[in-house]
Amino acid sequence: MTVPIELLYNRSHEWARVEGDTVVVGITHYAQDQLGEVVYVELPEVGTGVDAGDELGTLESVKAVSEFLSPAAGEVIEINERLEEEPNLVNDDPYGDGWLVKISGSTEGEDLLDAEGYQEFLEQESD
Amino acid sequence: MHPWIGAGHDDRRNILEELGLSSIDDLFASVPPQVRVAGLDLPGSSDEESVRRSFAEMASTNTTMNSLPSFLGAGVYRHVRPSVVDAVLSRAEFFTSYTPYQPEISQGTLQAIFEFQTLISRLAGMEVANASLYDGATALVEAVLFSHRTLRGKRNRVVVAETVHPLYRSVLATYVEATGIEVNVLAPGPDGRIDPAAARAALRDDSCCLAIQSPNFLGILEDLPGLAEAAREGGALACEVVAEAVSLGILAGGGSLGFDVVCGEAQSFGVAPGCGGPHLGFFACPEKHVRQMPGRLVGQTVDEDGQRAFCLTLSTREQHIRRAKATSNICTNQGLMALAATVWLELVGSTGLREMATSCLARSEELKRRITALAGPWRLAYPSSPTFNEFLLVGPGPSSELVDQLSAEGVLAGVPTAAWGGSWPDGILVAVTERTSASDIDAFVGALGRVG
Numbered sequence: 001m002t003v004p005i006e007l008l009y010n011r012s013h014e015w016a017r018v019e020g021d022t023v024v025v026g027i028t029h030y031a032q033d034q035l036g037e038v039v040y041v042e043l044p045e046v047g048t049g050v051d052a053g054d055e056l057g058t059l060e061s062v063k064a065v066s067e068f069l070s071p072a073a074g075e076v077i078e079i080n081e082r083l084e085e086e087p088n089l090v091n092d093d094p095y096g097d098g099w100l101v102k103i104s105g106s107t108e109g110e111d112l113l114d115a116e117g118y119q120e121f122l123e124q125e126s127d
Numbered sequence: 128m129h130p131w132i133g134a135g136h137d138d139r140r141n142i143l144e145e146l147g148l149s150s151i152d153d154l155f156a157s158v159p160p161q162v163r164v165a166g167l168d169l170p171g172s173s174d175e176e177s178v179r180r181s182f183a184e185m186a187s188t189n190t191t192m193n194s195l196p197s198f199l200g201a202g203v204y205r206h207v208r209p210s211v212v213d214a215v216l217s218r219a220e221f222f223t224s225y226t227p228y229q230p231e232i233s234q235g236t237l238q239a240i241f242e243f244q245t246l247i248s249r250l251a252g253m254e255v256a257n258a259s260l261y262d263g264a265t266a267l268v269e270a271v272l273f274s275h276r277t278l279r280g281k282r283n284r285v286v287v288a289e290t291v292h293p294l295y296r297s298v299l300a301t302y303v304e305a306t307g308i309e310v311n312v313l314a315p316g317p318d319g320r321i322d323p324a325a326a327r328a329a330l331r332d333d334s335c336c337l338a339i340q341s342p343n344f345l346g347i348l349e350d351l352p353g354l355a356e357a358a359r360e361g362g363a364l365a366c367e368v369v370a371e372a373v374s375l376g377i378l379a380g381g382g383s384l385g386f387d388v389v390c391g392e393a394q395s396f397g398v399a400p401g402c403g404g405p406h407l408g409f410f411a412c413p414e415k416h417v418r419q420m421p422g423r424l425v426g427q428t429v430d431e432d433g434q435r436a437f438c439l440t441l442s443t444r445e446q447h448i449r450r451a452k453a454t455s456n457i458c459t460n461q462g463l464m465a466l467a468a469t470v471w472l473e474l475v476g477s478t479g480l481r482e483m484a485t486s487c488l489a490r491s492e493e494l495k496r497r498i499t500a501l502a503g504p505w506r507l508a509y510p511s512s513p514t515f516n517e518f519l520l521v522g523p524g525p526s527s528e529l530v531d532q533l534s535a536e537g538v539l540a541g542v543p544t545a546a547w548g549g550s551w552p553d554g555i556l557v558a559v560t561e562r563t564s565a566s567d568i569d570a571f572v573g574a575l576g577r578v579g
Contacts, residue, residue: 040418045279060418065443067452 001030001122004095008071008107009118015095016071016107023072023107026099027059027090030122035061038090043079043101050076052110056101059090071112074105190534192400196567200517200558201344201542202263202292202370202392203400206483207562208471212397215470216463230439236462237437240425243469250375251389252382253411258423258460260408263392264298267291267338267368269410269421269455270388271299274336274364275308276419276454277387282335282363283307288321289314290343292370293547308335314550319345319509319519323353330361338366340391341381342374345551346517346558347509355385364388372396372409373560374515376484380411388412397471398464407464418444421455483561487516490568491559497572503579508552519544521554523579530555536574538567 007015013031017024032038040060050056050070058065079101083089089098113121134142139151148154155163173181192205199205215221220235230237240258247256260266271285285303287296289312296312303310313329316322326337337358341349351367358365367381369391381389393407394400412420418441426440446453475483495518498505504523522529526543533540541557557571 042418060443063443065449065452 001028001033002095003028003030003115003119003122005115007095007115008112009115009121010069010071010112011121012069014068014071016112018107021104021106022077023074023103023105024099025056025068025071025101025103026094027068028118029094032091032094032098035059035064035066037062038087041080041083041087041090041100043083044076046076046079048076050074050103050105052107060087068100070103071110072103072105072107073110074103076101077104078102190539192539195534195537195539196563196570197539198541198557198559198563198567198571199400199539200371200560201556202294203406204371204373204395204516204558204560205400205562206373206395206397206560208397208399209474211474212467212470216467221466222463231436234437236466237425237439239466239469240423240460240462241427241437242473243465244425246469246472247393247409248382248411250372250380251409251411252380252384253389254382254414255417255420255424256409256411257420258425259393259462259465260390260410260422260457261461262394262404262406262408263292263368263370263390264295264408265302265457266390266392266408266410267295267366268299268302269408269457270338270366270368270390271303271308271336272306272455273388273410273412273416273419273421274366275306277364277416278335278362282333284309284311284331284334285336285338286311286313286326286329286334286363287338288312288326288340288343288349289550290319290321290345290347290349291338291340291368292344293549295340295368295370315343315345318512319343319347319551320349320512321354323350323357326354327357327360330358330363332362334361334363336366337361337363338368340368340370341378342371342515342517344370344549344556345509345512345519346514346556347512348378348515351379351381351384351386355381358387359385366390368392371515371517373480373484373487376480376482377488378484378515382411382413387416393464393468396468398467405461405464407461407468417441419454422457423460484515486561487559490561490563491516491518494557494559494563494568494571497568498575501572501575501579503576505575505579508554516560517556517558519551519554520557521552522575526553526555529578532578533574536577538571538574540571540574 007017009015013028015026015028038059038061042058044056051073054070055067056070058067080099244256339349339354355365364387366388367386372393372395390410393409398407424441425437428436428438430436444454446456506521508519508521526545530540530543541555543555545553
């Protein structure tokens with residue numbers, strides 16, 4: 001399982017990449033592996049206000065539908081429209097082209113893990 | 128204890144002993160004595176033949192749709208039912224009301240449901256139909272909840288025509304009570320129809336749905352294109368509920384007229400009218416909204432050898448997997464009745480359905496003409512409004528009393544509307560189908576002459 005060093009992580013397996021005032025959100029390599037082949041992604045409307053921990057949308061695989069939660073507080077400013085036609089990007093490139101939403105806001109003060117912490121968390125989960 | 132034979136005396140004694148109780152009545156000690164039945168006044172045991180005879184005698188005192196010319200309708204209709212329908216239904220391979228929990232092993236059941244979906248979506252003028260729902264009332268509820276979800280739960284008001292069946296509206300009120308969705312009831316105009324301009328005015332910026340029945344509760348056809356336009360302008364989804372499915376033999380389903388949902392009751396398709404059902408709900412919508420569609424959906428695919436096969440699809444959004452976040456709390460379908468409708472529609476065929484609907488309309492118009500020609504106190508409540516096979520008849524007195532008098536004169540004249548109130552005149556809903564004979568119509572007109 002890849003866990004890029006530069007990202008922050010939720011215990012519900014979302015990642016956050018802080019780019020100035022913008023936070024890019026996706027799900028982790030581990031999460032997409034657990035879900036299996038993603039067939040549909042339901043994303044929020046641009047302009048939606050969110051708190052950390054709020055549901056941002058759902059990911060549907062052939063065997064389950066799961067919510068994904070926001071690791072940041074702010075406002076949704078962009079959604080990954082490519083996922084409408086190519087939901088498999090979430091599986092193929094979870095940290096790159098498979099990103100989900102961009103939030104104008106911050107992860108400041110949120111209870112997130114760094115890469116090392118998330119790696120440990122995954123090891124505990126698998127015990 | 129035996130796995131499927133009930134507990135015997137010894138078993139009961141052992142269980143009571145284990146529980147430290149002296150009698151089965153002790154189990155109900157917490158129920159206050161004043162609400163307990165002291166004893167049932169029942170006859171002693173009897174042999175099967177005698178029991179059958181005594182029940183047959185009791186049943187023969189009922190007046191049924193078969194014992195008198197019947198004009199009963201108001202949401203339950205009597206149409207031709209070829210015996211092939213029951214012959215197929217009673218096949219052991221089909222005789223279960225459930226889609227199986229290991230569904231793909233039952234390819235026959237899935238194929239029948241797939242065909243049902245195909246037939247319904249064609250009649251509704253929609254891209255997708257589900258595997259069926261319980262009845263027309265719950266189909267309306269699902270349409271409202273579907274609209275609420277599709278507009279992302281941001282619009283918490285629904286406008287429902289008063290001319291939607293009062294019992295459907297009652298079920299809706301029960302369902303939404305705890306959801307925070309508010310129901311606004313929109314009364315019809317003086318012609319018994321919903322005015323699109325009034326519908327547009329009733330829709331606010333927090334309305335998610337405009338629900339219309341056509342033919343409506345009074346039997347009158349609504350202005351579906353105008354109402355679809357009103358909903359679109361108001362930012363709400365347009366939902367059509369159909370209570371008399373045979374009307375779809377000559378009337379376009381709302382899907383081709385701009386509606387976002389076409390749902391309703393398909394009892395008319397091969398399900399006999401019965402006291403308490405079963406009924407058969409259906410639900411159709413455009414493919415773009417399929418992930419918000421309630422209930423089950425069967426898809427056609429190919430197996431690993433490339434042969435046609437059927438499978439449940441999108442069940443990831445159903446309650447047994449998604450629990451509280453499911454699209455709906457319906458996690459089954461009305462399987463056997465959907466099969467009845469499928470067999471019935473495939474027997475009748477598209478030409479047959481059109482002929483049947485045409486016959487309903489023609490006989491209904493014939494009866495309306497005969498009533499209008501009567502010199503007397505009987506009149507059509509909405510003489511200028513277009514109807515399909517049902518209309519509201521107003522007579523010289525309260526509808527429920529008139530119905531009793533007409534029954535004494537030898538006809539089941541219809542359903543009195545008094546019990547449900549409404550902004551329309553108190554009257555009798557008179558339903559006419561292809562099974563209404565010329566002599567039934569003569570009997571009806573004759574009885575009116577004697578009661579009027």
